[in-house]
């Protein structure tokens with residue numbers, strides 16, 4: 414077998430690229446021993462609203478990367494509403510959220526990785542993953558690869574997790590997205606809106622409306638997120654609340670292309686590794702509360718890289734301690750708290766509770782968000 418490597422990273426999204434960039438930062442000697450396999454060619458499409466929270470920017474800054482090099486839109490105020498009224502979040506002298514397009518962001522990150530000497534092979538689709546005592550065989554449409562260890566960074570529908578943990582329970586959210594021209598919406602042009610009005614109808618999530626751009630043209634990104642924690646109850650079709658919200662703003666959902674993709678989310682009891690295999694990003698589990706996953710994928714990369722670097726020092730690849738390392742990190746803590754909050758704020762689905770939460774308990778919600786939802790990237794080692 415020709416294709417022998419020490420570290421194979423399967424998937425070149427933020428999770429895989431961050432793992433490689435952190436590995437090179439921790440131990441530059443590993444650079445030539447890393448290979449990323451990606452099935453698409455950059456810039457490749459990825460369905461995503463592209464909302465970057467400050468934690469994503471902090472992790473990128475620590476890698477010496479400035480996301481302002483990528484086309485973006487800065488959000489002045491993020492609104493968390495129930496039926497059009499609620500909580501507004503502004504950050505003094507800063508943006509509340511930064512919105513990128515994933516084709517541009519991921520291609521930029523891949524270029525940064527390549528400029529640091531990391532090899533990426535595009536157009537290679539993983540078909541099967543077979544770990545054994547000596548290493549891992551990765552079967553692809555371009556032949557077999559052999560590695561000491563692999564990182565499963567192939568996203569919510571990835572093959573790695575299915576191969577190594579076939580019987581693990583799977584929690585996935587349903588998500589739909591639509592892009593419309595900016596001029597037609599009546600929301601404030603640089604504000605982002607999250608509205609939890611579908612919760613009483615058993616859709617455990619929210620409708621969003623973000624400013625964005627496509628090839629420099631101002632656009633709006635609309636969507637609906639349903640974590641699925643109320644899946645046992647009677648629910649309307651997912652696109653109905655989205656159509657309702659868009660209609661409030663004079664838009665007809667049927668005039669636009671609608672796209673959907675699942676998001677696999679984190680559960681504390683989930684396995685995130687096997688001997689010689691680590692999972693990062695959506696393959697390990699994204700945020701169940703909002704379906705946020707870009708900052709998380711970047712954070713997983715930092716933690717996995719530390720685990721891998723140490724395992725090469727020891728010459729031992731069981732990755733037994735990865736789950737604990739993750740749980741103790743700022744990322745593990747925020748994922749755990751978001752999981753707890755998901756099982757509180759969505760199942761208490763009555764209208765009065767949602768009004769209380771978003772309109773009346775504003776200071777409490779802000780404090781909880783500040784402590785448990787944001788600022789976790791500073792606690793990653």
Ligand SMILES: Cc1cc2nc3c(=O)[nH]c(=O)nc-3n(C[C@H](O)[C@H](O)[C@H](O)COP(=O)(O)OP(=O)(O)OC[C@H]3O[C@@H](n4cnc5c(N)ncnc54)[C@H](O)[C@@H]3O)c2cc1C
Nearest residue numbers: 424426427428452461462463464539567568694695706707
């Ligand atoms: C509609 C929608 C809106 C979202 N909005 C936001 C948002 O605003 N903010 C936010 O933070 N998160 C958002 N997310 C979540 C976010 O997109 C993901 O959490 C994030 O992309 C996870 O990164 P990743 O690197 O783990 O996986 P991915 O970004 O999915 O990357 C996986 C990579 O692996 C490659 N791959 C997959 N299978 C194979 C294979 N068999 N062989 C080789 N390569 C393979 C893929 O081509 C891809 O490049 C959204 C998700 C959806 C669906």
